[in-house]
Amino acid sequence: MADKSFDLIVIGSGPGGYVAAIRGAQLGMNVCCIEREHLGGICLNWGCIPTKAMLRSSEVFHLMHRAKEFGLKAEGIDYDLDAVVDRSRKVAAQLSGGIGHLFKKNKVTAIMGEAKLDGKGKVRVKTDKGTEELTAKNIIVATGARARELPGLEADGERVWTYKHALKPPHMPKKLLVIGSGAIGIEFASFYNTLGAETTVVEVMDRVLPVEDAEISAFAKKAFEKQGMKIMQKAMVKKLDRAKDKVTAHIEVGGKVETHEFDTVISAVGIVGNVEGLGLEEAGVKIDRTHVVTDEYCRTGVDGLYAIGDIAGAPWLAHKASHEGIMVADLIAGKHAHPVKPESIAGCTYCHPQVASVGYTEAKAKELGYEIKVGRFPFIGNGKAIALGESSGMIKTIFDAKTGELLGAHMIGAEVTELIQGYVVGRQLETTEEDLINTVFPHPTLSEMMHESVLDAYGRAIHM
Known part of the structure; x- marks a missing residue:
């Protein structure tokens, strides 16, 4: 050189x-x-x-x-x-x-x-x-x-995987344990569950996708359970006993330790x-x-x-x-x-249904002392969502009641990872509710729900 x-x-x-x-x-x-x-x-x-x-x-x-x-x-x-x-x-x-x-x-x-x-x-x-x-x-x-590796839960590439093993799997899991329900854990849980693995997700916090707004987390949990996933919250994997063809997980939940058998474990406990x-x-x-x-x-x-x-x-x-x-x-x-x-950077999770958010959650906005107005709009009220056969989901917007500043936006449902950028641009331009209310959204699109969610925060929703 x-x-x-x-x-x-x-x-x-x-x-x-x-x-x-x-x-x-x-x-x-x-x-x-x-x-x-x-x-x-x-x-x-x-x-x-x-x-x-x-x-x-x-x-x-x-x-x-x-x-x-x-x-x-x-x-x-x-x-x-x-x-x-x-x-x-x-x-x-x-x-x-x-x-x-x-x-x-x-x-x-x-x-x-x-x-x-x-x-x-x-x-x-x-x-x-x-x-x-x-x-x-x-x-x-x-x-x-x-990937962070916890003592006793280290990956071996055979039965216990990190994200790298999960991307080039040595076998298709039949009974899968996913440790951690952040974006990485929940995306792999979604992928393998859809392909037929019997999937259990263990999360140490009190809800799945813990960085998201509590309402979105609750909606996601219901959707995942409907797809057959087992969700264990406020739970911790204490140890894994490894055998040739199975792993026995000792999971502490509600003060008691339970044992469950799996053939595959994915550890997604941070980085x-x-x-x-x-x-x-x-x-x-x-x-x-x-x-x-x-x-x-x-x-x-x-x-x-x-x-x-x-x-x-x-x-x-x-x-x-x-x-x-x-x-x-x-x-x-x-x-x-x-x-x-x-707080101006959007987070996107590509599980099914998708999750996307930017800015403060409702709890965070209140904790910071804001007086807030909150709007919501469900996918079931949107023509394009129904035409797509994707009528499950919601969009939630949070405004400063005093100034009309868009403090946060939280979504779950089809293609929300593409929709969130509208609110990101809005925040970058320091938009207020008035700007968003007076913006014309094209019909029929999923983006109309973004408009309706803003309208709802001010008691003006049309289609709900």
């Missing part, structure tokens, strides 16, 4: 790192991006993208079983798990390859290897050809996170930051519970050193990482940069 001196070195090529590298190059910097495994990181290779491909297969499978409702005939409906997995891997590979192309197009130098900070403005990279010393005025650490082996502490970076401590501009407090994405803490979302990457590149280039506000 001829050039060893750069304006910007990015460590990690996930949705934070690769976007930061491209933006830096667009702004005229000489950029190097170092990746130890796959271009695109976890999101493209083992997370967001392949899970959506698999969930799409299970969604189509579910719809095939409903063919008669739509006046269609489908017989001998079945699936080929290997083919489902193969499709998801091809989707991931296509996008990962696309990043290599984007790097070439933007003249970003990509190096496959392990990086370590080696003094101010220096990075040592270990590649299969040996070790190289690179220098840069600015360094962005975007090394992401990995830990990839902070090891990077020389962060030696560089003077503060680490708190496996995450790098930064200010709102992702500065670590060490001159010229930034941390973005999962390694810099919650919310652990790809789109937050990307936005931080762009912000830091802009900041380095001396442009006006806008800090990312966590």
Whole structure:
């Protein structure tokens, strides 16, 4: 490699790192991006993208079983798990390859290897050809996170899985235990349950999808139970006894320990930051519970050193990482940069039914001292939802009663992960209820429910 001196070195090529590298190059910097495994990181290779491909297969499978409702005939409906997995891997590979192309197009130098900070403005990279010393005025650490493993519940890849094993399963689970009901846990529970696995979800908090609004969580629980899932809340898996073909889980619930047998367990109990082996502490970076401590501009407090994405803490979302990457590149280039506000970032969960939200939950808004107006609208009152055969769901909006500010929006039902962006844009533009009430929504669309939910908050709903 001829050039060893750069304006910007990015460590990690996930949705934070690769976007930061491209933006830096667009702004005229000489950029190097170092990746130890796959271009695109976890999101493209083992997370967001392949899970959506698999969930799409299970969604189509579910719809095939409903063919008669739509006046269609489908017989001998079945699936080929290997083919489902193969499709998801091809989707991931296509996008990962696309990043290599984007790097070439933007003249970003990509190096496959392990990086370590080696003094101010220096990075040592270990590649299969040996070790190289690179220098840069600015360094962005975007090394992401990995699955948290609890003692006694560690994955073995046979009977106990992390998300990686669940994406390339060694067998189809018949009786499945999912530990944790956050987005990752509930998406896998949804996928395998739809394909016929008898699924139990254990959640230590008092409700599934615990970061969501309580009303949405309750709606989701009912929907999951209707699909045959068993949901255990305020429950904890204390230990797993592993045998060749089964796992016995000791689950504490209501002060008593019960034992249940499963053939497969998926552990989805959160993530830990990839902070090891990077020389962060030696560089003077503060680490708190496996995450790098930064200010709102992702500065670590060490001159010229930034941390973005999962390694810099919650919310652990790809789109937050990307936005931080762009912000830091802009900041380095001396442009006006806008800090990312966590409460303006939407969260999307692609279970069936889908869940999406932005801003404060009703409980959080009250806790912060707001006087609020709340509106709701059910899918059953929407023409497009009924035509689609998707009449189960709801949209909930929360406003500041004094100013009309949209404080939060919470949805469950078909395609809500696409709808939520309307409210995200609204919040970014500091919209009030008046703007939303006077906006014309096209008919017939699911988006009309967003309008009706706003109208309902002000006692003006038409179709309810």
